Amino acid sequence: MPVQKVNDSSDLDAKVPSHLQRTSITSLTMTSEPSHRCVKATVVHKGPVISCAQKDGIKMLRAEIKEEDPLQRTAEHTSINVIFFGTLAKDFSQSARQGDVVLLADFTIKKSPSFLRDKLHPCQLEMDGQDACVYVCPSAAPSHGPSSSEAKYTYVPLNDLKPKTVVNVYGVVTFFKQPFPSKGSDYCSTLKITDQSDVKVGCNIFSKKLEDHPVIFRVGDIIRLHRFKTDMFRDSMSLLNTFGWSTVTFDGTIDSPVVPRTSSKSFHFGESDIRTVEELRQWAANQSWISKDLTVSLSLVKPGMYFDLTCQLLAKAVMDSRCILLKVWDGTKCQHPLLKVAVASDALEGESTVAKDRMNLTANVLVYDNHLEVARDLKPGTFLQLYNLHALLQRAPDQQPDQPDHLSFHLHGGTSYGRGLRSLPVESPALQSLKSVLEKHVDLDEYDEVNDGTLLEIWYTPPEAVVLPNDEETEADTGPSYTVLTCEHNTRRLTLARVKRSTPPLSCHVRARVKKYKPQQLYQCLKLFCSNCKTMEDVPDDSAVAKVFRESAKDNQACDEQWAATSSASSREPGRTISMHISRDMVGESSHMQLIFVEGTTLDEICVLSRDYKNLVPVRSVNGRMTLMDLTAPFLFSGDKRCYGCKQCSVNTFQNPVFTGVETWDEQAVAKALGVQLMQYRLLIQFELEDQTDTLEAVLWENAEKFFHVSAVDASGSQDLQDKIQTVMDTIQPPDSSLEERPLLDLCLSVYTVKDNDRNKVCYQITNTEIKEE
Numbered sequence: 012m013p014v015q016k017v018n019d020s021s022d023l024d025a026k027v028p029s030h031l032q033r034t035s036i037t038s039l040t041m042t043s044e045p046s047h048r049c050v051k052a053t054v055v056h057k058g059p060v061i062s063c064a065q066k067d068g069i070k071m072l073r074a075e076i077k078e079e080d081p082l083q084r085t086a087e088h089t090s091i092n093v094i095f096f097g098t099l100a101k102d103f104s105q106s107a108r109q110g111d112v113v114l115l116a117d118f119t120i121k122k123s124p125s126f127l128r129d130k131l132h133p134c135q136l137e138m139d140g141q142d143a144c145v146y147v148c149p150s151a152a153p154s155h156g157p158s159s160s161e162a163k164y165t166y167v168p169l170n171d172l173k174p175k176t177v178v179n180v181y182g183v184v185t186f187f188k189q190p191f192p193s194k195g196s197d198y199c200s201t202l203k204i205t206d207q208s209d210v211k212v213g214c215n216i217f218s219k220k221l222e223d224h225p226v227i228f229r230v231g232d233i234i235r236l237h238r239f240k241t242d243m244f245r246d247s248m249s250l251l252n253t254f255g256w257s258t259v260t261f262d263g264t265i266d267s268p269v270v271p272r273t274s275s276k277s278f279h280f281g282e283s284d285i286r287t288v289e290e291l292r293q294w295a296a297n298q299s300w301i302s303k304d305l306t307v308s309l310s311l312v313k314p315g316m317y318f319d320l321t322c323q324l325l326a327k328a329v330m331d332s333r334c335i336l337l338k339v340w341d342g343t344k345c346q347h348p349l350l351k352v353a354v355a356s357d358a359l360e361g362e363s364t365v366a367k368d369r370m371n372l373t374a375n376v377l378v379y380d381n382h383l384e385v386a387r388d389l390k391p392g393t394f395l396q397l398y399n400l401h402a403l404l405q406r407a408p409d410q411q412p413d414q415p416d417h418l419s420f421h422l423h424g425g426t427s428y429g430r431g432l433r434s435l436p437v438e439s440p441a442l443q444s445l446k447s448v449l450e451k452h453v454d455l456d457e458y459d460e461v462n463d464g465t466l467l468e469i470w471y472t473p474p475e476a477v478v479l480p481n482d483e484e485t486e487a488d489t490g491p492s493y494t495v496l497t498c499e500h501n502t503r504r505l506t507l508a509r510v511k512r513s514t515p516p517l518s519c520h521v522r523a524r525v526k527k528y529k530p531q532q533l534y535q536c537l538k539l540f541c542s543n544c545k546t547m548e549d550v551p552d553d554s555a556v557a558k559v560f561r562e563s564a565k566d567n568q569a570c571d572e573q574w575a576a577t578s579s580a581s582s583r584e585p586g587r588t589i590s591m592h593i594s595r596d597m598v599g600e601s602s603h604m605q606l607i608f609v610e611g612t613t614l615d616e617i618c619v620l621s622r623d624y625k626n627l628v629p630v631r632s633v634n635g636r637m638t639l640m641d642l643t644a645p646f647l648f649s650g651d652k653r654c655y656g657c658k659q660c661s662v663n664t665f666q667n668p669v670f671t672g673v674e675t676w677d678e679q680a681v682a683k684a685l686g687v688q689l690m691q692y693r694l695l696i697q698f699e700l701e702d703q704t705d706t707l708e709a710v711l712w713e714n715a716e717k718f719f720h721v722s723a724v725d726a727s728g729s730q731d732l733q734d735k736i737q738t739v740m741d742t743i744q745p746p747d748s749s750l751e752e753r754p755l756l757d758l759c760l761s762v763y764t765v766k767d768n769d770r771n772k773v774c775y776q777i778t779n780t781e782i783k784e785e
Contacts, residue, residue, distance in 0.1 A: 014102035014145045021112055023051070023148045030196035031116050036078045036091050039120060039134050049116040050136070052076035052206030055090060055177055056238060058253045060104050070099035075131065075177070075254060077111060077733055087175060089583040091132035092254070095206030096139040103138075103145060106595070110150035119141040130175070130251065152192070164237065171243050172207035172248050180239065180250070181287050182206050183263065183295045184232045189398070190559040193217060194544070194660070200224045200427075204234060207294050213457055214250040216258070217500045221283070221412055224258075224274040227431070228396055228441060229319070231301050233288050236277070263289050265296055267440040281542050285293075309374055314404045314418060317428065320397040321435070321445050323390055323716045325373065326361025328354045330516040331761045331778070332536035332713060333434060335386040337376040338364050339395060342448035344371050350405055350417035351375065353517060372452070377516065378432070379422025381703065394712065397422060399430035423766065464529065488750040495741060495752040496520065497717070498779035504757075508704035515762040515773055523700040523707075524753045525744045530696075534735050537727055539690040543656040547693070550655070550727070551643050557614040562589035563631040567611045570632035575608070586609055592630075592637070606643055606676050608637065614644075626676050628685070647681050651728030692723035694736075697778070699757070701750060709760060709775040717781055739782055756780075 019021045031049045039050075063071040077090040090249055093115065095103045107113060115136060123135040138145065167178045182204025190198040197396060198218040202225070214236065218224060237257045239250040259273045259280070267283045269279070276673040296303050304318040322339040329335055336352055338361070351368065352375040367373045376397065378386045389395070401423060404416040429732055435442060504520045507514075515520070530536055540547045564587060569579065575592040582589050592608040608630045609617055621627050627648040631635050642661060645653035682689040692713035700707050716722055719736050726732040746751055759779040765772040 013099050013143060013148060014106045016106060016149065019148060021759065023112060026783070033416055035430065036076075036132060037088055039091070039132065041120060041122060041134060043120055045120050047117075050078070050091075050118075050652065051077075051112065051114045052078045052091075052433045054107055054109055054111045054113055056253075057104070057107060057109060058255055060100050062370050071096050071098045071664075073097075073254060074103070074107075075344050076115075080112075088132040089175075090177070092125065092135040093118075094135060096136045096137070099138050099143060099145065103147075103325040107145070107147045108150075112148040112150070114146040114148075116144050116146075127256070130214070130242055130347055131253070136468065142486045149616070154391065168208050169204070169206045169210040169212050169248075172212065174241055174243050174248070176241050177253055178241055178250075179233050179234065179235075180206075180235045181206075181291060182210075182212070183291050183301075184227055185211060185300060186229055186230065186428050186429060187227045188426045189385075189433055190221055191426045191431075191450060191597050197262055198224060202227065202234070208289065210248075210652050212248050212250060213244065216252045216256075217365055218252070222274040225260050226274075227260055228262070228435060228439065229306065230548075230593050231295055233261040233263050233291050235259045235261075235284070239373075254585055262440050263301075264440050265292050265294055265297060276559065277653045308343040309341050309372075310400050312345060312418070314347065314348075314402055314416075316402045317399050317513050318402070320374075320395075320400050321372070322395050322397065323445070323449065324361070324391055324395055325364050326391050327389060328358045328360065329387075330354075331376070331518065331763060333379060333380045333383075333765075334516045335383055337378055337386060337389070337395075338366055339346050339374050339376055339397075340364075340372050340449075341445060342452055345374070345418060347404075348415060348416040349374060350419040350514070352419075353376070367452075374420050376420045376421045376422060381426070382422055382432055382490075383425070383428075385726075388686060389434065394435040394437065394439070395432055395444070396435055396441075397432045399428045407659050425766075438710060446681055448585060474680065484712060490755055493783060494718075494756045494758065494780050495783055496757055496759050496779060497781055498759045507700060507707045508705040508762060510775070512761060513706060513708060516762050517688055518778070519760050519762065520760050521700070521702070521707075521760055522755055523702040523758065524750055525700040526699040526706060526750060528696055528698045528740065528744065533740060536694050536696050536736075537723065538693045540653050540693045541690050543659060543688050546657060546658065547695075550692075553614065556644045559618070559641050560614045560629065562614065563629070564611050564613060568632050569610060570630075570633070570635055570637040572637050575637070580710075582611070582613075582616070589632055606681060608639075617648055621650060625649055639687070642687075646685060649678065652678075652724065653727065655681070656682065656687035657690050660688035692727050694719070694721075694723045694726070700756075707775055709758075709777050711777045713779045714780060718777070719782060 032047060034048045034050060036050055036052060042500070051292075053076060053078045054074060058073045060072045061068050062068045070093045071292055074093045074095070075090055076093055076715050115138065118136040118138055119140070120134050121137055122132055123131065125131070126133045142214055164179045166181055169180060169182060172178060172180075185203045185204065185205050187202035188200065191202045193199040197217040198221055199220050202210055202214050204214060205211045214225060220390055222309055235258065236250060238253055238255045240253040242249055242251065257273070257275055257278060259271045259275075259278060261269055261271060267307065269288050271280055284324060292351065305317075307316075309320070312318060319340065320339070322341045324337055324339055326338040338352060349371055354614055364373045397421075401421045403421060405419045406416055423430065478488055498518070504522055507521060507523060510521060534629060535549065537550050538547050539550055567587075569577070569590045570592075571577075572592065574594055576595050577590055577592050579591075582591045589612050590610040592610065593605055597605045605624070606626050606628065608628045609620065610630050610632060612629065617629055628646060629640050629644060629648070631640055632638075641655045642658045646652040646656045678689060693712065696711045696715065698709050698711065711718055719739055721732050721735055726736065742754065743756065757780070758777050761776045761778045762773065763776070764773055766772075
């Protein structure tokens, strides 16, 4: 049996075969010779047995072991991950448990893929051979039954934390951010906790699944963290989740039920946990910082405040791609008149709010940017907690000078100061006071059933449909238009002067002519856009791309990959060889099904090759291993199309390429196989529009392809399509023409705000508009 048990630690040393030489974990490196060596350590964590897809479904188990040698206590990397495969995984799962001392022999040493995340040893041990064996010395049996949490977990006070250890802790939340997308593929939660020691510790949690993140509603909640790694960051102790981590949170209100909040289906929770939560509640209630709860009611909101709001969602509407309107209330009446945001009745999801609006009970919250993902999934009737909501005074459309400004509410983009929103469960103790207030207004619901068509028409008529003096069309604005509108907005056309006076966000119709546009060189309007990090950049010109190819081909030594079949050809330059590599799995397939890696070529040469081969990936050799070129160059040539990757978001690795199971190699499939974040081609043009009342700058961006009836990615490789765009531009602004000679354009404009150096900037974008097809 590859896993053998011994009675105690002394027997462990005595029964180890003499040919095995013990080595320390800290001395292990990638170049260490593992033959006839063994390591002795304590099991810190043991994971479940799972199937490994990369090894044809073979069973595997991951464990963490830690060396307990007193001489190594101050050394780094005393803990290491161990991967057991096959029968060893099953036997180890049945024979070993947390706290047991184990001795591992005849292992292999591999690079740890999780080193940067878990901060354990940079190597990992793999037990996957006939000679691999494990000796297990059981730890002392616990004094309580197996279901007792006291028998399984020890909790460390925050002032006793030591760096480079894996711990379990309890704490009171003093600050938190809702999960937000990290630069990688995970979501990140950030929080700070404290306990009776009054020491504050930061904590970062990374996980791909939102439901795995801690469910924190407010400062003062209690949280339990299991298997978190301690480390020093900027001279302060911090915690980071490691393998097998888990969290459980509790409401921090004294005398409220001790109900765990977690997505885990199995977790330990006993009497000692209840006592710990209640002790932390009592202690936190007497702390000065706990009284600084930023949650206030609408009746107490003042202009300029940043505050948290507990409320109920009545209705919502999508304003545009950057903004969603949430109509909420908390049953209290704001002291300032509230800004009414114009929304078409058919665009509103949820109940009518007419009666509540008239009584100044409805707050219109505009949600932006990274918070849209959560806002889209909200259902009317849901209870919400909004964090770091901003109250601003704004002038309503058509507001008289002697009238007071109206109060608006904005949930700006970003996560600073914990900014965000989340839904609250109906049974949450935090909702008790809110529900009692809302019940006092139950009679309002019957008044919301308004049957007076005139009232509804007035109430839901967007402000932009109201025509002010000097805002009506003039005779000069009449005549045929070169464009058509594709939206369903039933609003009267506005002048540009009227649009510039309106309060964003809104959508409206205008009729104007193009005074000028940029860039004048239309090839510069083609951009590369990363949907992950929102980076936008110019398409590199051929001279920059050719330079990357020349540098990569210089002194290049052909790489040798076991997974690839290679053929070579001489280039026109003496001493330079062109190598073409293809996965052995693809040999024999048609050229359109193959993915070919080309090495040692120039830009001109790969462009010639791309006429005969559909998918060419330019590569270079580094220390004999294949890697992509600098992503200034395309990572894929597909006929006339060139595909670029984002430098910030791409992994760019050939460590373990997988080329099987793909039916069609398009740019998405190639990017995924190579670890590249594919950049999208976009068209971007800025127009200066002019009518009889004013001028206005608007961008054509998200709607550009529909506007020109041209795909940006197709235009990148087609001179005919580029000429089509130029023809359109020459039509709407003929060379050497006066403004009056240019055609009228009916345009749908989206008006919105963006942050610019901490100030709100009003922007205009052309949407839902197309050039008339002849």
